[in-house]
Amino acid sequence: MINGRDQVISEAFERYKGRIYNVAYGIVKNPEDAKDVVMETFESAFRRYDRYEEKGLMYCWLRRIAVNTAIHSIKKSERRLTLPFEEEHPCAGVGGVEEEVLSGIVVNDLMKGLRRNLPDHQIPTMELYAEGWSYGEISEQLRISIGTVRSRLSRARDILRSELLESLTA
Secondary structure, eight states: OOOHHHHHHHHHHHHHHHHHHHHHHHHHOOHHHHHHHHHHHHHHHHHTGGGOOTTSOHHHHHHHHHHHHHHHHHHHHHHHTOOOOOTTSTTTTSOHHHHHHHHHHHHHHHHHHHHHHSOGGGHHHHHHHHTTOOHHHHHHHHTOOHHHHHHHHHHHHHHHHHHHHHHHHO
């Protein structure tokens, strides 16, 4: 017999597994790792269901678990794959993974700076947009008008632009 928690998580899995996969893949950049993150996300949601607040949106709760799980997955793999990269290394300067990691670090630093300088109510709008959500999807998810979405993203771009200029001139 299926209890309430089992049914809710099962329905959430069927409804959101694709979107959670997209969130995970956007972070881990590997299809197999993204599938692992999806499974770990729903296992974690099952274990922590008592912490879920009914008034909250199930997708937002699952997305937060997925983001944390994906980040943890990356940190775990970084611990296993730490190799010194010196300039005389035959692969140094050829781009690829190293360049992606460095640009990811720069983007993460910029996003942290942006989060620090944005009002709390603007952060979810910016995060959803960074994940590739359309203005309409953001508007629907956050229950705000499309004009508000545009306004918040415009302000976030202005802040990011000034952060970039500041970091380039420093």
